[in-house]
Amino acid sequence: MMTFVILCFLAGIVVAIPFWLVAQRFGARGALRVMHGFDPAHAVPCVMEPVVLKGRLLPDLEGASNEGKVSEMDGAR
Structure with a gap:
């Protein structure tokens, strides 16, 4: 029974x-006819910004290494 299913x-x-591919190409929506009038210059820009959930701040290792107080090994903890 499971084999039949x-x-x-x-x-x-x-x-x-194959039926879906043919329907997309020749269907009522006209396939890619909408893309003929698309101009990328008029597209709305999409900005991806990173978001941290439940993140924590780390000490500023870059500023401390500029002062010469933290060596390379000490900052890699």
Whole structure:
């Protein structure tokens, strides 16, 4: 019974993928006709900014090494 279900699932995928590709190309939405009028110069910029959740601040090792008080080995803890 489980073999039959798996075979039907795989057969459905084998039939559905080519049908979906043809429908995307020749379907009602017109495939990629929308992209013909797209101008990248008018696109809205997307800015990705890093976010830290439950982060903690670390001591300023760069400023301490400039003073000569922290050696390379001491700062690598």
